[in-house]
Amino acid sequence: MDVFGLLDEKLRASLVEKGIIEPTLPQQKLIPLILNGDDVLLLAPTGSGKTEAAILPVFSKMLSEAxxxxxxxxxxxxxxxxxxxxxxxxxxxxxxxxxxxxxxxxxxxxxxxxxxxxxxxxxxxxxxxxxxxx
Known part of the structure; x- marks a missing residue:
């Protein structure tokens, strides 16, 4: 599943501009859960996309909820x-x-x-x- 497709269109465009096309494993697992409002705990190595896994769905929800x-x-x-x-x-x-x-x-x-x-x-x-x- 393309979890980036679940995000706000502006965020998706920003990812493409940065050259981020494929989600990392932490992003694949967390983005749908955070968008669903679930509580999560992520432990992953440096450089695995943790920040984006956490903040992109939050930003997306902020945009949809003004x-x-x-x-x-x-x-x-x-x-x-x-x-x-x-x-x-x-x-x-x-x-x-x-x-x-x-x-x-x-x-x-x-x-x-x-x-x-x-x-x-x-x-x-x-x-x-x-x-x-x-």
Missing amino acids: GQPISTIYITPLRALNRDMLARLIEYGKAVGLSVLIKHSDISDKERREIVIHPPNVLITTPESLQIML
Whole structure:
């Protein structure tokens, strides 16, 4: 089954532009489950497409449900991982019209104000930063 065919058309076009034609095994298994609203836990090696397996169906659902600002919070255990994820998620977000920002203790006051004034559709953060926000 072509699980990419289950995704929003704009996301599919973004994948083609990146040269991603065939889904990896984690993507094949997870995309349908996440689109169905199932809870999942993925353990897979580096470079196996975990990020896309997790975020593409979430972005697709956000597009179909016209979510409000900060309708998705992406929590990673480390700030370094946040920064690694940010560029990729921004790229996918731009392709489909979703904004992505990062929140952790190292961001500037200007960046913090931006999150409050113009909340993103997707906020990437750590558990500690999320606890402070709540």
